[in-house]
Amino acid sequence: xxxxxxxxxxxxxxxxxxxxxxxxxxxxxxxxxxxxxxxxxxxxxxxxxxxxxxxxxxxxxxxxxxxxxxxxxxxxxxxxxxxxxxxxxxxxxxxxxxxxxxxxxxxxxxxxxxxxxxxxxxxxxxxxxxxxxxxxxxxxxxxxxxxxxxxxxxxxxxxxxxxxxxxxxxxxxxxxxxxxxxxxxxxxxxxxxxxxxxxxxxxxxxxxxxxxxxxxxxxxxxxxxxxxxxxxxxxxxxxxxxxxxxxxxxxxxxxxxxxxxxxxxxxxxxxxxxxxxxxxxxxxxxxxxxxxxxxxxxxxxxxxxxxxxxxxxxxxxxxxxxxxxxxxxxxxxxxxxxxxx
Numbered sequence: 087x088x089x090x091x092x093x094x095x096x097x098x099x100x101x102x103x104x105x106x107x108x109x110x111x112x113x114x115x116x117x118x119x120x121x122x123x124x125x126x127x128x129x130x131x132x133x134x135x136x137x138x139x140x141x142x143x144x145x146x147x148x149x150x151x152x153x154x155x156x157x158x159x160x161x162x163x164x165x166x167x168x169x170x171x172x173x174x175x176x177x178x179x180x181x182x183x184x185x186x187x188x189x190x191x192x193x194x195x196x197x198x199x200x201x202x203x204x205x206x207x208x209x210x211x212x213x214x215x216x217x218x219x220x221x222x223x224x225x226x227x228x229x230x231x232x233x234x235x236x237x238x239x240x241x242x243x244x245x246x247x248x249x250x251x252x253x254x255x256x257x258x259x260x261x262x263x264x265x266x267x268x269x270x271x272x273x274x275x276x277x278x279x280x281x282x283x284x285x286x287x288x289x290x291x292x293x294x295x296x297x298x299x300x301x302x303x304x305x306x307x308x309x310x311x312x313x314x315x316x317x318x319x320x321x322x323x324x325x326x327x328x329x330x331x332x333x334x335x336x337x338x339x340x341x342x343x344x345x346x347x348x349x350x351x352x353x354x355x356x357x358x359x360x361x362x363x364x365x366x367x368x369x370x371x372x373x374x375x376x377x378x379x380x381x382x383x384x385x386x387x388x389x390x391x392x393x394x395x396x397x398x399x400x401x402x403x404x405x406x407x408x409x410x411x412x413x414x415x416x417x418x419x420x421x422x423x424x425x426x427x
Contacts, residue, residue, distance in 0.1 A: 091123035092116060093130070104138050111142040112288075112318070118143050118278050134274055141285045143278060205238060205268035207280045208422040210249065212237045214264035223248035223259040230258035239265065243325050243419035244287055250417070282319035286420040289319035292328070293356065297411045307406070311413050312398040314358055315377065317351040319420060324350040326377075327417035330401050333410040340405035344416060349380025363394040375399055 090101040094116055101107040110116040111133065118134035133139055205211060217233030218225075223245050231254065233239065239253040239260070248259045267284040269277050282289045295313035311330070317323050326347040332340045351357050358378040365371040378397075385391045401411075 089125060091130075092120065093122075094120040107136075108139060108142045111139050114318075116143070118274065134278065141281065141288045143281075205271070206422075207268050207272075207276075207283060208241055209238050209268050210241055210251065210265035210284075211268065212239060212253075212260075212264065213266050217260060217264040219251065219253055219256060219258035219260055221258055223250075225261070227259075231256045233260060233264065241267075241283065241419075243417050244285065245327070245417035246287075250419075279320075282321045283420045283422060286319065286321075286323055286418045287415055289420075290315065290317050290323050290326070290351065290415055290418050292316075292413055292415060295413050297413075307403045308400055309403065309408075309411055310398045310400050311411070312358075313413060314356045315347075315351050316356045317353060320353050321420040321423070322350045322353050323418050324421055325417065325419040326351070326415070329414050329416040331412045331414075332403055332405060332408045333412075334405075334407050335409045337410070340408050341403060343401055343403075345375060345399065345401070345413075348374055348376035350421065351377055352379055355379065358397055359399055361396045361399060362391065363396060365394065 090104075090107050092099050092101060092107075092110070101110060107116065107122070116122070116133055116139075118132065120133050121130045122133050122136065123130050124136075133143060212233045212235055214233065215235055217235070219230040219233055221228040221230055233253055237253065239251040241249060242252055242257065243250040244262075245259070247262050249262050249265065251258065251260050251265075267280075269280040269284065272280070293314040293316045295311060297309050297311045299309055309332075315326065328345045328347060330343040330345060332342070334340055347359055359375065360378055360381065362374040362376060362381060362384075364373050381391070381395060385395075
């Protein structure tokens with residue numbers, strides 16, 4: 087069987103498939119500065135040069151985002167091969183940049199990253215000739231406004247293959263291939279450091295989920311989910327939306343429901359999701375689904391809130407005969423470092 091060979095921090099091991107290689111990357115066992123040898127190849131390359139690992143690689147935990155990647159000691163042959171591979175990558179990137187010459191704005195005072203009129207790492211550059219901002223992540227939904235080529239837009243969240251953006255004061259969804267993330271123009275450290283801003287859904291996921299029906303005598307069409315949200319990124323995450331899928335015994339989907347979660351998931355942290363029940367003394371009060379980490383901050387100022395807190399999320403259904411239920415991430419936004427200060 088063809089295998090990927092891996093040399094990571096002095097340890098050598100292998101992966102039987104690209105999927106297994108991605109799992110190593112997501113766990114942090116394989117970082118951008120480690121080297122790999124593709125199946126059937128004689129040369130070694132850096133992991134960051136494998137296109138299929140984009141979005142899976144995490145920045146080395148020892149790496150300072152403002153400092154160059156740490157020096158690594160490899161055998162002379164490995165160093166020569168890696169240097170040659172990086173040179174070829176640089177040539178390819180330069181050729182691609184030349185191809186984008188007519189796409190990128192060219193004002194004299196423009197800096198692509200930072201500066202007076204350049205992009206920040208929480209923005210994207212519109213590259214489509216006839217880009218559209220839609221009311222929903224669906225090309226058949228209403229058009230909110232047109233997107234002007236070469237214009238900047240603020241990144242608000244990611245949902246599948248759609249970005250939620252703010253452009254010219256209007257918010258909506260744009261297909262991810264109609265824009266270029268700002269970090270495209272940065273160096274390799276920038277790309278790895280800021281990848282969670284543009285692919286937050288690769289770093290946040292539901293863990294240890296379980297569900298149960300309410301006790302006998304309760305509403306038979308209410309199910310309660312208990313689960314953790316895990317955030318593996320160095321950015322806090324917010325604006326979480328989850329998708330609940332209900333199936334029958336034949337695995338047919340009976341219904342789906344979208345759940346919005348208030349609050350944040352701190353960087354490199356896991357948190358439960360629960361419900362702050364409505365205050366019965368306030369007729370305008372409603373139940374609030376939120377992360378337990380955000381609730382705990384609220385409870386510091388008002389300890390009485392603990393009496394209204396429920397671990398888990400109740401979901402009311404319209405279908406009968408359901409036997410399976412699942413919950414997964416649908417949409418999320420990474421909080422830019424400057425916004426978190």
